Structure formats: structure tokens, C-alpha cells
Amino acid sequence: SSGINAEYGEILNEVSLIKEGEKVGQSESTLLNMLNISPFTYGLAIENVYDSGTIFSPAILDITDDDIISKFMSGVRNVATISLAIGYPTCASAPHSIINGFKNLLAIAVETDYTFPEAEQTKEYLKDPSKFAALTAAAAPAAEAAPAEKKEEKKEESEESDDDMGFGLFD
Numbered sequence: 001s002s003g004i005n006a007e008y009g010e011i012l013n014e015v016s017l018i019k020e021g022e023k024v025g026q027s028e029s030t031l032l033n034m035l036n037i038s039p040f041t042y043g044l045a046i047e048n049v050y051d052s053g054t055i056f057s058p059a060i061l062d063i064t065d066d067d068i069i070s071k072f073m074s075g076v077r078n079v080a081t082i083s084l085a086i087g088y089p090t091c092a093s094a095p096h097s098i099i100n101g102f103k104n105l106l107a108i109a110v111e112t113d114y115t116f117p118e119a120e121q122t123k124e125y126l127k128d129p130s131k132f133a134a135l136t137a138a139a140a141p142a143a144e145a146a147p148a149e150k151k152e153e154k155k156e157e158s159e160e161s162d163d164d165m166g167f168g169l170f171d
Helices: 026-034 058-062 065-086 094-111 117-127 129-139 145-161
Strands: 002-004 009-011 049-051 054-056
Touching: 049 058, 065 094, 094 117, 117 129
Parallel strands: none
Antiparallel strands: 002 009, 049 054
């Protein structure tokens, strides 16, 4: 309920006077003026956007910079994918091509006696994985006993698979 005196208005309980979209009547307007509340804004409510013969919803105007960047990056990924698939170098596919070439060089260096500085760490790891166990132990201290057993099993399997160049019939 509310009480209105000549000089001030007093609201005793929570009252919902008006809701968005409703017309304001004379009594609500008087009460709001007495309370010094002016909740009225004037402007246009956009219902549709018309551009070059096409009608869009107003949500199209709510595009952020992140939306534009994500769409652009999606296009760059598509260009890189297509360029890699057809073997046509572009700025988007060049980093991937270089990394793939480096992986091929590492594979050649591992299988042959040819070496280069970047391949040394990979060769060291393949010769003795236990040297790098300290790095994995620091990363996963809780699972320390189980990986040691698995490494021994993997080492035995790798020795067996060297004869068939790593490709087993049922792998």
C-alpha cells in the first residue's frame, strides 16, 4: 500500500507500479513525479534491419570484436587447410609446412646416422628415456611407481618391433 500526502509520498510495502512496454496512467505518473523518479527513456526500438534488399534481425548489430576475430581466424584456418591439402604455399600454411618438414627431418635423423643440433635431444631421449624420467617425475609425482614398470614393458616391445620397422601385423 502507499500513502500520498500533499508534500511527500510514502511507500509502505513493495509495489510494482509499471512494467516495461505498458502505458503509464495518470495516477502512476503522479506517484512517480512525487517520488522524483523519472524512468522514462525515449528512443527507437529496432525490430528489423534492412540493407540492400535483405532484412536482418537486430541481433546482427550485437557483433563484438571477439566475434569478428574468431570468424577471421576460422577463415585463416580454412585457407591453411586447403593450401596444405593441395600443396600450394600461403602465409597461413607456411608455418605448418615448415613444422611438417622439420618432423620429417627428425624422422630421418632418428633412423639414420645423420644428425643436426635440433635432433640431438630426440636421439638422446630415444637412446635412454630414463635420463628424462626426472622431468616426468617432477610433472607427475603421484604416479611414480607405475610409469617405471610401463617403461620397461615399452622398451621390450620396442626392441621386438625394430625388426619390422615399427609396423606389426596386429598393431
